Amino acid sequence: MPAYTAPTKDMQFVLHEVLKVTESGVKGYDEIDRDFTSAVLEEAGKLASEVLAPLNLSGDREGCRLENGMVSTPKGFKAAFEALKEGGWNGLDLPEEFGGQGLPYVMGSAVGEIMVSANMAFNMYQGLTHGAIGAILAHASQELKETYLPKMVSMDWTGTMNLTEPHCGTDLGLIRTKAEPQDDGSYLITGQKIFISAGDHDLAENVIHLVLAKAPGGGEGTRGISLFIVPKFLVKEDGSLGARNGVSVGNIEEKMGIHANATCVMNYDGARGFLVGELHKGMRNMFTMMNEARLGVGLQGYAVAEAAYQNAVAYAKDRLQGRDVTGTRNPGGGADPIIVHPDVRRMLMDQKSFIEGARAFTFWGAHLIDRAHREGDAEAEGLISLMTPVIKGFQTDKGFESAVQAQQVYGGHGYIEEQGMSQFTRDARIAMIYEGANGIQALDLVGRKLAQDGGKHVMAFFEMVKAECKAHNGDDRMKAFVEPLKTASKQLQQAGMFFMQNGMKNPNAALAGSYDFMHLMGHVCLGLMWTRMAKAAHDALDAGAADPAFYEAKIATGRYYMARQLPACAMHLARIESGADPVMALEEASF
Amino acid sequence: MPAYTAPTKDMQFVLHEVLKVTESGVKGYDEIDRDFTSAVLEEAGKLASEVLAPLNLSGDREGCRLENGMVSTPKGFKAAFEALKEGGWNGLDLPEEFGGQGLPYVMGSAVGEIMVSANMAFNMYQGLTHGAIGAILAHASQELKETYLPKMVSMDWTGTMNLTEPHCGTDLGLIRTKAEPQDDGSYLITGQKIFISAGDHDLAENVIHLVLAKAPGGGEGTRGISLFIVPKFLVKEDGSLGARNGVSVGNIEEKMGIHANATCVMNYDGARGFLVGELHKGMRNMFTMMNEARLGVGLQGYAVAEAAYQNAVAYAKDRLQGRDVTGTRNPGGGADPIIVHPDVRRMLMDQKSFIEGARAFTFWGAHLIDRAHREGDAEAEGLISLMTPVIKGFQTDKGFESAVQAQQVYGGHGYIEEQGMSQFTRDARIAMIYEGANGIQALDLVGRKLAQDGGKHVMAFFEMVKAECKAHNGDDRMKAFVEPLKTASKQLQQAGMFFMQNGMKNPNAALAGSYDFMHLMGHVCLGLMWTRMAKAAHDALDAGAADPAFYEAKIATGRYYMARQLPACAMHLARIESGADPVMALEEASF
Structure with a gap:
């Protein structure tokens, strides 16, 4: 079974010697000195190695199940999720006002990398919640914030993003899901959404769906789209859970990878929804969530590659096959470890040099976000907006290539599921597709951001x-x-x-x-x-x-x-x- | 479900307008004129589209099972295999002396491409047999040929290649499987072989294993290796099947792809084996089989890509999403088909230009083999020997990339198993690994062939x-x-x-x-x-x-x-x- 150790030394190097965070003058950065970040990263690494990574392969093999309308996650996921909550990991970089720890985004990224490397499918349950919280924070009314955010920050409730429908993914102007206004100010949502990651599961008491739908009077195409909160269970005035809302899981998809994350078909049958932000401005509001999500996916690109790389290195040092052409290195054994072969090194160096470069790039991007959010730095905001499609598109393409190379180091053993290297390749593949396929990222970069x-x-x-x-x-x-x-x-x-x-x-x-x-x-x-x-x-x-x-x-x-x-x-x-x-x-x- | 149509027109173009086969003066090439090859390719295409392709996705999902020591293939495979036998497809380019049709190798390659595109996992059962026949033809005694070849050419019996052991793949000098000479001239084979494709199944009456093992007196490393025939059932003098030999299936591997082909752990417990060729010259003999097998794998590289490409084209013409920036193309619909977008075209052109180039390269390689075998052309022999690692390594890398691109055209739908695009990617992945991982091909090219x-x-x-x-x-x-x-x-x-x-x-x-x-x-x-x-x-x-x-x-x-x-x-x-x-x-x- 693959193992994983958090690369905390390299992370510390990027934070303190490249970005020099404490010297950068960003609000709150004075707190994240070397000792503090070391403690946080070591602790996250411990959880990752001991709790999350051991569930990665078993989660892949077991997958999620839909029975009687209820989705169950693989064995061990519930307990791991409780451990995550107890550690307060999800709220790390969320506002203290709603129960978070208020740490900078760059810390969230570093910890996020560790969690994704250890278990990408597992981490998506909190990752999606994080994205949904971002959209609510940015656009929802104070009332909605107070109703939903505390429970989401604590991850008693998780979140989702509902954009895609069977006939439309990239082109959201084609959305058919309808929102009918009600006298009490709420809406009734009707339609079908597909590819909803973490759409339902047994890890949380409630699931808060953020749904794009068309309300009357908004005009054609994307202009008519609004954003709604649609909870799985309605929330009573006292904050406790009320009736089941009219939303249900139609199916869970059989996918190439990330088996342990439930990818759901969600059916909305007059489900009660609550408008987030302005009516007919849903696309703009959703993009708040999407941009952050895209950075998160760019992070997945190299984080999965890191896990694959670590195992490829271990295998290359352990597997004896052939001799070093410049002189036998392991005379006592029948052959030398394959790391002596230049072409094996080439593969490892490709991976290592990409991953460490991508880590620095991603942390720098996160630092720009902190500058933008904490300092109102418009130049940083513009720069990260430009970089977002590059971080997403380039890093997920290269991350996949990197995982494929790690698998290649294993030779035939890389193709056997029990070794876990195939899973890294299969999991990494989705990052090139979701949150805007990489061709869309390129279009965004050249057609808009430049x-x-x-x-x-x-x-x-x-x-x-x-x-x-x-x-x-x-x-x-x-x-x-x-x-x-x-x-x-x-x-x-x-x-x-x-x-x-x-x-x-x-x-x-x-x-x-x-x-x-x-x-x-x-x-x-x-x-x-x-x-x-x-x-x-x-x-x-x-x-x-x-x-x-x-x-x-x-x-x-x-x-x-x-x-x-x-x-x-x-x-x-x-x-x-x-x-x-x-x-x-x-x-x-x-x- | 993915569909497949044999690209017979393009094949005809390569055969008759690029290679100009009938004008090339190679023995037997006068037979393969335009009408003849058209009839053969159309017929093969029909079998592929109607019988083999429909079993590709179901075969992947069902996989092979090992129960009570017996391996069973997915539903429909047995009937499809009978159809293949009835058509005499396996014997197409094998000697008439043993029941084949004696057609040139280039015809075998063209038909092989069609079969692989339609169902790679299925085709491996005959593909391995073909390779085993090649080694027997080249090196075995007349008696062994007469005993085994007629039934193998008719595919009543199939063949395998047994090289890899748990601790050695690339470095065959480390082999531990032993061959003990017996008084009657046979050997008793003992050891474990892994990753044996088509190692056992329910499609044929007998499985003829070609096994590398060490017999006494051969010295260290690869010098001590000999090649043996080890049949699953011993063959009596009258050619009928006798007792079960001491070879059994220990396990079938769970793999990333080619699920419908049984990848077996084979245990040899004093199994009766028969020496093929000279004692202690097994490596050389095995390479006869491997070189041809490498060309076959190079063919798999682009053949799977072809099937994936065909489906990507169909999807790109059908899926409506976004508008052509140079002017709406489908005013009646809500959006234009995605093939209008330059980046989608780029992906399709990458695939198409690689596949058609690789087809010409592969057919040319097959033509060189015909020149070498039928005309004793030493220059052709040298050239194909040089090209073999390129055809294998380059084409399987690019074929995989191409399948990944075809999957990318589908967006999120490409990640869902029921669409079949994930399978092409997963299946194509193995071709970069087996028959010598691509790094080994590069080593062979630069370290030896140049x-x-x-x-x-x-x-x-x-x-x-x-x-x-x-x-x-x-x-x-x-x-x-x-x-x-x-x-x-x-x-x-x-x-x-x-x-x-x-x-x-x-x-x-x-x-x-x-x-x-x-x-x-x-x-x-x-x-x-x-x-x-x-x-x-x-x-x-x-x-x-x-x-x-x-x-x-x-x-x-x-x-x-x-x-x-x-x-x-x-x-x-x-x-x-x-x-x-x-x-x-x-x-x-x-x-």
């Missing part, structure tokens, strides 16, 4: 990269980072230029290159992160750090990323510059 | 590419093919040069780049195929072909491959030229 606020944020990003390169002028040790980063950044700018010059005449010229642009930008972002990490590592070594091996490995891993991954940028640029013609040339009938 | 016969074959390949480019000198219509092919071929040569200059001093400098070299070479091979196909298409158009749309689509698809896929070559070269340092820098303890 031009947002007159292109101000992408220009700011280019300036940031330039300044980073400039800062290391004359530092020979940083050359292996700065030179490839400069090149990649220029390629990204050139791609943006191509879109500007061609996209006006023919929008398809930009759209045909959107996916490659997202990946090109992902590499530039990870290149930037590696440059910062390398600098931090050199600084630590210069200061005589107690653990030089850690910092030397960090620099070597970064050099690998720059040398072996950044060459992908030229490929993406070449594809982009080939324009729309190759992509659009074929008649539909010729496919 | 230098084989003094590098003669790779030089011949470079000359072939050069001649192809030269042949189109001055033909402007071919520029979009010739220029990228030239560039890519130079990059491949440069990579080879890097290995020569650095690999002698440090073998890891070559091995660290082996995987990238395999992919770089795969792209050059597909670039060569697309150049040839484009020329054939232009020739057909010049000659006033009745179906110009087919040829125009062929050219457009090829242009896509050259413009959007060949830029990967520069990336692979850059990685290769970064050498061993980035890959090997880390201390083992730092992973």
